Amino acid sequence: MTEISQPLEKATTPKARRKPIKWSVVGDHTVLILGAILMVLPVFMVFATSSHDKIEIARNGMQFGFGDQLAVNYGKAMFEKGGFTDTVDGSLMLMNSLILGFGFAIGKIIISMMAAYAIVYFRLRFATLAFWVIFTTLLLPLEVRILPSYEAIQRLGMANTYSGLIIPLIASATGTFFFRQFFRSVPEELVEAARIDGAGPVKFFIDILVPLSRTMIAAIFIIMFVFGWNQYLWPTMITTEESMFTLVRGIKQITQGVIDSNDIPEFGQALALSIIAIIPPVLIVLFFQNWFVKGLTESDK
Amino acid sequence: MKRAGFTTIWLPVALLLPQLMIIAIFFYWPAGWAVQSSFYLQDPFGFGSTFVGLENYTDLGSNSEYLRIAWFTVIYTCLVTFFSLAIALLLAVKADKVIRSARTYRTLLMWVYAIAPPVAGFMGIMFFDQRTGPITDAFQVFGWDYKLGVNYTDTATAMVIAAVWKQIPVNFIFFLSGLQSIPRSVNEAAIIDNRSSTSRFWQVTFPLLAPTTFFLLIINITYALFDTFGIIDTLLKGEPGNNPMTLVYKVYLDGFRGNDLGGSSAQSVILMVLVLILTVFQFRLIERRIHYT
Structure with missing residues (x-):
């Protein structure tokens, strides 16, 4: 409600020295932050988990924090030959x-x-x-x-x-x-x-x-x-x-x-x-x- | 064509030739071939084929499995379209409103566009898996014994969630650009007339967004029907079993795994007709859209 009257108020009343918190703006940001979390968090968790050991992942599931296997896992992903014919990395x-x-x-x-x-x-x-x-x-x-x-x-x-x-x-x-x-x-x-x-x-x-x-x-x-x-x-x-x-x-x-x-x-x-x-x-x-x-x-x- | 065009003949022909050749070989030939083989019954060992008329089509109509898949495809398409549009619209409206860090929000909300569907599908496996999946754990808290790949509804849930997540960015970008093209004066006039922001949205903004929404509706239906193949194939892990699937997946399954060329072609033709209908709709909407602006 408050944000609707905001542009009008701005024109008519002199600027208040300290702006009051506009709850609808806070609401807008909350929705947007939740949306951003929805889009970013899954990929972040994939990234974080990709730095863990396979046994740890199997035991504890997807992770929020980073582990110490980052270089090992990415090295394997890039250069370990796999597939049926062991030719592809x-x-x-x-x-x-x-x-x-x-x-x-x-x-x-x-x-x-x-x-x-x-x-x-x-x-x-x-x-x-x-x-x-x-x-x-x-x-x-x-x-x-x-x-x-x-x-x-x-x-x-x-x-x-x-x-x-x-x-x-x-x-x-x-x-x-x-x-x-x-x-x-x-x-x-x-x-x-x-x-x-x-x-x-x-x-x-x-x-x-x-x-x-x-x-x-x-x-x-x-x-x-x-x-x-x-x-x-x-x-x-x-x-x-x-x-x-x-x-x-x-x-x-x-x-x-x-x-x-x-x-x-x-x-x-x-x-x-x-x-x-x-x-x-x-x-x-x-x-x-x-x-x-x-x-x-x-x-x- | 421009009025002041060039009149040379050989050059435009040479310019058009590559595209026309590619289209002839990789579009018209295969499409025609699909229509033709949909009227034939292929010998499973590759020894010739018999003309069976419309039998492949009537077989599909009486095949309960096919009808079940068609029905699932309809529900799946509706769910994916509705949720991805609704969430994206909400986010776009908010992103259009805020002034501070608007660009950051836009970036954060759109970049998932670049993620490939099968990668989204693999992420789905990891998040819904019984060993590793945090979402599975969350469901269990609410007493839902979630089993991906075993239970029909559970697998469908993962498919819908992954497909919606992947499609939000595209819808968000289009809604935001639609909102930003609404003239400022319209918004200001609406603010004076109507002080409730909710009713302002439904009475002024939403009707002005209608062309974008219609356009996105078609885009999303096409997406759910065809582009989610990667998500579905990955989530099914190559074992369709008792799990839900869409019509496009069925075409692939029958054609490649089942070697039922005639039946698969008939399914392709049915999908072609479906896309044709959608496109006719789309073209009529584009015409409307031009009048609109």
Whole structure:
């Protein structure tokens, strides 16, 4: 109640020397702090617990405080070979994840920028047709057509390859749609001016349009990197060789380990690996927060 | 298309070609193939297939297990959508109100977006596990003998909680940006007219947020249907047994584990139709949204 009248009071009454506590503001902060705890505490506990010995975790459960096994667990998670063939370790999975994240984000941006440029800036008879052919793909997520996509990859002999991992994920129109919207908002005069100055379509694209789209490219890069990094179903199906596993795919393996082992499972190592899988995308989102929020709220409209 | 577009022919064709080729090979071919094989019964040993018409579909309609999974998917989707939207809306409204440390709250509330669903699922296992799970201990205090992976309802509870937790950030970001785009003058006028902040919220702010909410509704339904696959697969630990699962998981299970290609394809086609309906809704909403602003 008090906070409603607050802006009005401010205008009419002279400032009180000591502000009284506004209980509704305290309430707002309480709700927000509880929300922040809800989001942060589980991950913090995973991190804290990942520094404990497996026997201790099995006995005492998830921990709030840190133990002394941090280096041991993370060393094991990164460099201890595991899996059926004893060939895969955390560092290899980390590299695969980076290849998938970067490959997907960069590939998607290049291909969708090119397509959007062609659709928006050229007088093509079949531009509308191309538009619809591309945008129908927005309708069906990969999860729906997973089995036939897998068959297609098998027939093309692309299973267990990076291109087989990345390219089918690019076959959706989100990026193209995003760049199309942006290109359409670029003032018409720019093209006219460029043409008067004698710039051809290639020069216009590289010298004017790409520099203009920098922020947009950054925003979509962040979203696509996180999307690619976090892919699970497709990598699970397409990579049967353990040397191709990504970190997120590796989670399935460690969960299996936690369940199947008759001995005390390697809790610490498994938790450490999940933290390693969390860190890169979280860092990118945190560092480029403003671009990320802008990209997310504007691309999906 | 821009009015002052270029008129070259070969260049745009070359620019469009990569995208069109990828889409043709990895989208239209598989999608068409799914529709086709949904009308066939595959020999389990890979020796050809027989045309069976709509049999795969009618089989699903009379399969009590499939109907049970469909029913669970509906309830699961409703719960995940409702709770993640409600919690995110509450947090966004508060984050929009406070002045001090607003940015810190925003950061703390949105970063979980970057966590992969299967990681959230694995965290779910650790928190709901009988040996290590603090939440299981908490349930036990209230006399709930919680058993993840054994009891149907218990597993479903963990699925819903993990899925809601993972989805709050996206909804929060959209609600907050929706709230921030409401003009200041509207809020000030509302303050003069109506002194109760609760009724102000429901009568002024919430209707203005309606386009965002509708949009998020579709996003969340899609999320619950498809993107939670990683959470469900991890929580089920590869042993579906008597546990709940969603329709997408069933497609995967029948297609890969069960080798029932026809049945799995028919399920895929059903999901495709479902997504189509959702998308048509979404497009109509986008049109409304443009008129709105």
